[in-house]
Amino acid sequence: MEPRFDDKPGLEVRATAAKILAAVVDKKISLDGMLDPAHGNPSYKALNDADRALTRAIVSATLRHLPRIEAIMSLLVTDPLPQGARALHHVLATAVAQILYLDTPSHAVVDLAVEQANRDPRNRRFSKLVNAVLRRLLREREEMLAAVQSVSPVPAWFFERLVTVYGREAADRMAEAQLTPAPIDLTVKADAELWAEKLGAKLLPTGSLRLAAFDGSVTALEGFAEGAWWVQDAAAALPAQLFGDLKGKRVADLCAAPGGKTAQLIAAGANVIAVEQSPNRAARLRENLTRLNLSAEVINGDLFEFRPEELLDGVLLDAPCSSTGTTRRHPDVLWTKGPADIAKLAEVQARMLRHAVTLVKPGGLIVFSNCSLDPLEGEQVVADLLAENEGLERVPVRKEDWPGLEEAISDLGEFRTTPAMLAATNAYSSGMDGFFAVVLRRR
Helix, strand or coil, X not given: CCCCCCCCCCHHHHHXXXXXXXXXXXXCCCHHHHCCCCCCCHHXXXXXXXXXXXXXXXXXXXXXXXXXXXXXXXXXXXCCXXXXXXXXXXXXXXXXXXXXXXXXXXXXXXXXXXXXXXXXXXXXXXXXXXXXXXXXXXXXXXXXXXXXXCCCCCCHHHHHHHHHHHCHHHHHHHHHHCCCCCCCEEXXXXXXXXXXXXXXXXXXXXXXXXXXXXXXXXXXXXXXXCCCEEECCCHHHCHHHHHCCCCCCEXXXXXXXCCHHHHHHHHCCCEEEEEECCHHHHHHHHHHXXXXXXXXXXXXXXXXXXXXXXXXXXXXEECCCCCHHHCCCCCXXXXXXXXXXXXXXXXXXXXXXXXXXXXXXXXXXXXXXXXXXXXXXXXXXXXXXHHHCCCEEECXXXXXXXXXXXXXXXXXXXEEECCCCCCCCCCCCCCCCCXXXXXXXXX
């Protein structure tokens, strides 16, 4: 029987955070799924809005810093916890995250963690250990932080891949970048400079607007209700721009939901067919286009079965991927995915890209992109396709066309953004998602 925690303020939040952390780390369940207000974790759904926000903050902070948290726990707990004590591990991890990385009253954290252990039959015998460990952490906070500073804040498997591909220095920068939650970027239909002034936002080299940090809801900002802009990371706004002039062109967006790239294509003057396999995501896509007062032909179906009556001028394939470039906004990704997932998804992307090529007329363009940092899901997919298909060529992106983003364009003319790019004066305003994008042309 599940222990009850709802009779002491703050206890249910901590218990829920520990449960969700366990689901992400041990069962590889996505954080978005656990936090879904309709279908997510039952304990989370039962919380009020303020407690849900605190739960999200605790879990996110724990995931962002988990390797360092676990290194600190190994210093504090001299004898390894029993193999069956995973529930206690998550109680301690979330408590350490609150003490070190969140603005939470430290003694309240200790009190609630001890109470949490006491009420769980699995952890009751460890309640004194929890108290001793966390009180020692309060006394030695700065020493502990210094002791783990050299520990990478991302899982070892992922850090090793980053070092192999990008080198140690760049890997360190990317790993550190994911410690800061992602900023909010907007794509506007028109007149970005005007909207930057209205919203007090920064105009980025991508053409996106970056909002200053704020606590409100974006839906309350000027321009939302009338559909003048939509939320979209700066890197995600790049692929749709790589087609060039789209006025009057027929273009398909093959993995269209939630619709940011579809909206860009429509706003650029294209006649767009938006293909989305998931019925729920297709419905969301239609809702988003309605708010933006934009129109597209939306097809809810399998992209492999999509065959237009006439070959198209262009196809955008923003393919499903491991999402390792999005850890600033999705800190669970590195704990729910692994090398096997990357390899499997690369195979799916290759199949999708081969199909996309068959949908465009000779001279037509295919823009292939995804939000993975791993070349296996980007550069290698493209290299393999070009090697097997002589009827296809790469159209290099020119560095001189993208001032401020030159470092993101490879010698082959492919886009490769990372979370460590777009450096600014503070961590929040810096960076963007890790993205790969390339332009291909059918001969």
